[in-house]
Amino acid sequence: MCTGIVETATVSGSGKGPQGWFKLERVNVSYDHPTDALLEHALNIDFVSQKEGPGARVAVELSSESARKLVEAILTTLSRGEAERLG
């Protein structure tokens, strides 16, 4: 399929791309054709920096199941970390 489904968010942090570390500005999350994953469609995440150009990109292409596991892992880790910091 060819969905064009994309959500974007402003983010801050760092990512490591082919040229080394760079400051992240934005994340694009799409559900569409992957480039490399052997899936017909995938949950694609691109951490990018417009300042650094199109090559400054940290990309992952995940199956739906993997994407849900990632979301759970992030939320669980975040809540544990924040609880420890605040407690």
Next chain:
Amino acid sequence: MHPYTTDMYEGMIAETFMLQGYNGDMINAYYARPLGPGTFPGVVLIHHMPGWDELYREFTRKFAHHGYLAISPNIYYRFGHGSPDDMSAKVRGSGGVADDSVVGDVEGSVRFLKSLPLCNGKVGVFGTCSGGRQAFLAACKLDTLDAAVDCWGGNVVQPKEKLTSKQPVAPIDYTKDLSCPLLGLFGEEDQNPTPQQVDTLEEELKRYRKNYEFHMFPKAAHGFFYYDRPAYRQEQAVDGWKKLFSFFEKHLGTKS
């Protein structure tokens, strides 16, 4: 089909060059043509969402091998330059490329091909995936095309909630303006376009008495020509290419 025997002379040139596209902008394009004086029919290839990539260069040379002046404009040119997958990601994250921009780039490509003494005056358009949608759109918006091939173009039947400032009108709404014969190749397991959406488009084509030919391939989904992807279906792809070249030969003619 293109006559092909082992005793014939064959040559081809393929290279990138600059072309005047939408809004008078200069963009780059990949151009492949058979050697020899011609004349030859022309084809404009609109690359798919994964980008202006190696596969589309192969497709462009395939058309040249079959006797066409083939040109694949870089419809992502205005977004900058990088690897095809990085550029595709950038365009995807920017909400895609504007319909007007693509149609303008196709118009410039057709103008270029028809200006060549090598060209027999007939030019078709071909696209897969998002390029299939844009091929249909170009065939409706331009009156300089002589045939169009839409391979599994999603969002031709585009729900209102998916319209954007870059894609403000569903291509199906332009059906009455379709200016040339249309070939559609689709997979019955595709989710965009679904077989139901293909039926909806077909009803609209019938309503306006358009010249079209649709083929729905069994056991095939989206992108069944892509030999490097899991969606590849050998039997359906071979049959699809055969139908495609037969259609173009009928409407664009052959090398003379």
